[in-house]
Amino acid sequence: MSAAPPTAAPDRIDAPTAVRLAVLAAATFVYVTFEVFPVGLIHDIAADLGVGAGRVGLLVSGYAVVAGAVTIPTVALAGRVSRGTALVVSLLVLVVAELLTAAATGFAMMVAGRVAAALTHGVLWSLIAPAAAGLVPRGRVGTATAAVFGGSSLAAIVGSPGTTFVGELIGWRATSLLLAVATAAVTGALVWALRPGPATDPPPAEPPAARNRRAGKAGASGAVDWPAVLTLCAVAVVLVVAHFLSYTYFALVVAGATGTPGSVIVLLAVFGAAGAVGTYLIGRHNDRAPRRAATVTMAAFAAGTGLLALSFAPAPVAVSWTVAGVAVAVWGGAFAAAGPVFQTGVMRLAGAEADRASSVYVTGFQIGIAGGSGLGAALLGHPVGGLPLVSAVLAAAVLVVVVVRRPVPES
Template identity: 30%
Template sequence: MTAPGTAGDTRTATAAEESAPNRLLLPALALGAFSIGTDSLIISGLLNRIAADLTVSAATAGQLISVFALVYAIGAPVLATVTGMLDRKRLLLLALTVFVAANLLGAVAPDYPVLMASRVLAAVGAGLYLPCAMAVTVGVTPQHRRGRALAVVAGGMSAATALGVPLGTLIGALGDWRLTLVLVAVLATVAVGVLAVAVPRVPAPPRVTVGQRLRAAAHPQVLIALLANVLACAGEFTVMVYVAPLAEEVTGTGAAGISAFLLVSGCAALAGSAVGGRAADRFGGRTAYNGAVAVLLAGLAATVPLALAAPGGSRLTWVLFALVLCVIGVASWALPPAQNHLISGLDIPEPTVALSLNGSSSYLGLAVGGALGGLAMEHGSVTALTLAATGVELLALLTVVLAVTLTGRGGSAAR
């Protein structure tokens, strides 16, 4: 999944080049990203609990993730434009405050509509925070240290996948799913407190209009890259949003087992980020991205026979399911660095503006995958779920093959 936010809408102040950021700043920014990353996917591990508590189906509960992702995908570029001239520190604190309020509202939600409203509000906070956090990181970090600094902040999202989501799922399963949202709010509140002290004044970046973003997205090479990413992420999340009911059906596991599977998937995601970056540097962004999509397709295709014929509850099934989640985790998190490498190397006007759209394309894929998976669960079965995911990922692979055919193989990004 593409890391949300880029440095594309930023301009570094001269003074920022001369000093390293406050030691508390990057960990605090990463903690905010960790809380948002945990919040955006934690529902997937709690679907059955939420569905039972609010008297809705698991498929309906899954739309909480889809709506969050859709609001982020559409709202982040618009919000970045509307708030472009605001002081970055105030914007960070405002964004996390909105996010905290949204999770507290979700924790006390009496019914599904209120919980859905809280997810919309949380997505607004996330859409404000993540791009701004990346911008601040660039603005306070010297040129020669920016790569490492951005990796620290983006690492909050990866760590959320590896630790926050399975831990939150376990806490919600052993106690109450509402407690998980409270803990997310507490983490974000701590980040607010530290950021209030640690963030210096960072000048607002040059304003990038919605028109500029649309023109960047409309460039043929960018458009096909973003379309491929939407499809690749949609295929992944068709399964991963509903990984809890899928795991229950295939392996016969309970809440603790689901948390264990999510932990395996999260650790694989951390490895995937490293693999994707190294592969992009060595083979080029296009080759690395296409390879990751092909591996992701293989992993999703492997869920089909597991859903069809695996003997639920056997040790072999557990091992095979864990291995498949590892493959999916590595491949899906290899996509973001490869995609960023690919787009940054294209011979296009304003490549940094095009890069800023990556996060939205990933979250749009999450929204599409969650909706498609919900339809499969509502009108079919977990087998239909795995077949739908595989079909969408096949479309993603065909799209990247088409991209190679149309754009050729010139340049490092196109290799």
């Protein structure tokens, strides 16, 4: 037998593994792009299908409701097959959903496509981070999670604006067909990325001493500390509510803060770009000091939304623009970083039950989306500047819990 090749440094991610992580990130990119697909083309879709824009808007909020309702049972069902198989199937279902959307001749067919994608949304988001964690050394789980979440950040920068731009050129049905082609390509790449081999083999057995220490933390039976998992998920839900309370009505908030509707596109791009930076930065620090990373992230979120609320104060246009721009950048970077912080924390607490715990987290995330959007709608009868103010108050409460209760575990 030939000598084994030199082993890479335990804290390094080699080039082949980095490529595999990029493929997983591409999977989140196409899923998020389709999730928000109707947003930029809402008027075109409504006109073609002969329905009101409000009904088309329900395609987004309804998607979140369906995804939240089915995540836990579908992930349990996916547990009967390998993680890679479940991820590939979820992307194949997404291809079907995109084809149904492209061929939609009525609103009912459009709904069918959205429901199809929502049914496997939770499967992909519950398994994608554990799959990434399985590709890297234990000390790089936070980095791998941030890399995968980078796909969703890229969707905010390129995916959503890109589909809107292309849709204006060739129509929303043809754009959905292009998305199906792109998703099919990502699916093929995912089959390659998760194929059996050195990069996807199980990690070496944990030393007995380390295993005993971990078992002691989890209890004599070695069971997962579900109260700790649920506490962290609950904290995440509050932050998601705080985010979507304002983000769902981003156009109204930003236009009100700056006094110019044209600022929406610019600041939406700033939000997305800051999200990419936040994802990169959290990937560098989430493994070394996760509790400190969580504290800084929550503080930045509260500061960003609070500053956005302050931008409604009477001031020259240039000052309002500057304050709103800084606020949106801080807010966008913080929220993008929050996803990897919570997801990695849940996986660290759950250990071998990472898939089940992630399904609970994803369900909570969808509840947060629906709850935040609904609370924001209820507050729209008041001055719109109140939305980011409420978001800041909720984020400050999350910050207090993160500092006092320390629900985010150390690596």
